[in-house]
Amino acid sequence: MMKALYFNGTSLALQEKTIPKTEAGQSLIKVALAGICRTDLEIFKGYMSFEGVPGHEFVGVVQESSDSSLLGRRVVGEINAGCGRCNYCKAGLERHCQRRAVLGIAGLNGAFAEYLVLPTANLCVVPESVSDENAVFVEPIAAAAEILEQVHVIPASDVLIIGDGRLAYLIFLILRLTGANITVASKHENKKTLFEKIGATVFSSSHILSVKDKFDFVVEASGSPSGWDLAVSSVRPRGVIVLKSTYHGTLEFNASTLVINEITTVGSRCGKFRPALNLLSRGLINPTVLISESFKLDDYSAAFEKASDGKTFKVVFRM
Ligand SMILES: [Zn+2]
Numbered sequence: 001m002m003k004a005l006y007f008n009g010t011s012l013a014l015q016e017k018t019i020p021k022t023e024a025g026q027s028l029i030k031v032a033l034a035g036i037c038r039t040d041l042e043i044f045k046g047y048m049s050f051e052g053v054p055g056h057e058f059v060g061v062v063q064e065s066s067d068s069s070l071l072g073r074r075v076v077g078e079i080n081a082g083c084g085r086c087n088y089c090k091a092g093l094e095r096h097c098q099r100r101a102v103l104g105i106a107g108l109n110g111a112f113a114e115y116l117v118l119p120t121a122n123l124c125v126v127p128e129s130v131s132d133e134n135a136v137f138v139e140p141i142a143a144a145a146e147i148l149e150q151v152h153v154i155p156a157s158d159v160l161i162i163g164d165g166r167l168a169y170l171i172f173l174i175l176r177l178t179g180a181n182i183t184v185a186s187k188h189e190n191k192k193t194l195f196e197k198i199g200a201t202v203f204s205s206s207h208i209l210s211v212k213d214k215f216d217f218v219v220e221a222s223g224s225p226s227g228w229d230l231a232v233s234s235v236r237p238r239g240v241i242v243l244k245s246t247y248h249g250t251l252e253f254n255a256s257t258l259v260i261n262e263i264t265t266v267g268s269r270c271g272k273f274r275p276a277l278n279l280l281s282r283g284l285i286n287p288t289v290l291i292s293e294s295f296k297l298d299d300y301s302a303a304f305e306k307a308s309d310g311k312t313f314k315v316v317f318r319m
């Protein structure tokens with residue numbers, strides 16, 4: 001038996017469940033650390049109508065596997081499990097498979113449990129040099145690095161990151177590697193300091209338009225519709241908005257501005273795990289400072305309260 005958090009569509013409870021069984025091509029992983037992400041908090045509000053064990057950011061150790069060389073190895077896992085047959089899957093784009101299941105988000109029990117099952121093909125071995133505390137960030141780092149797979153940021157680019165949460169922080173660490181000139185628009189004084197510690201130029205969201213010229217690239221990662229409004233008004237004509245936020249509900253805005261100023265808008269979601277692991281193992285980024293607190297599964301109420309208090313960066317479960 002194992003402990004697992006289970007969301008039934010309305011509420012979350014700690015349950016005793018049987019350890020999941022693996023099928024051909026799958027692995028059983030004993031979770032070591034699992035991170036709480038904003039998506040999890042959205043799920044509790046009804047996002048994706050998910051029912052099951054939430055949690056998609058984890059690092060763990062392989063217990064059973066279709067690939068015996070992985071037994072006992074420390075791994076992270078890509079969260080999208082594709083059908084394996086469609087054109088997206090064949091092109092290595094399982095994350096766009098129309099029949100995909102997503103760990104802890106759609107059709108697949110996730111990481112807020114002592115054990116989880118994933119297709120073996122989704123697993124990436126974590127190098128010795130990468131701690132559990134860093135490896136648990138691979139999924140959001142991959143999502144942040146996805147931006148560079150989509151748009152061409154160069155050292156001469158002026159970039160604005162809207163948002164001051166954990167994803168915005170990781171996006172800053174990644175985009176900084178390009179040498180671009182980056183400004184962060186923050187709403188919370190206490191979060192501002194963490195950005196300033198890593199040398200970021202931070203302005204309050206309400207002041208940014210009065211102190212800075214317009215930007216070549218604006219990355220909207222605030223999670224709030226007001227962030228979108230700021231993105232539209234702070235991007236230069238012919239500039240690019242990278243949209244990282246998934247808003248709860250619908251967005252209302254005057255689309256004419258996008259037409260008149262010929263703005264390109266790029267939606268950006270999940271990225272590749274291996275490049276993200278490489279960035280960590282080469283010491284190019286270090287996100288451990290983001291972990292505010294760790295909790296046991298039993299204390300899940302306190303953990304989620306902490307994760308949604310607006311002041312905290314990352315909360316993790318330590319199994
Ligand atoms: Zn996430």
Ligand SMILES: [Zn+2]
Pocket residue numbers: 082083084085086087088089094097098099100
């Ligand atoms: Zn597919």
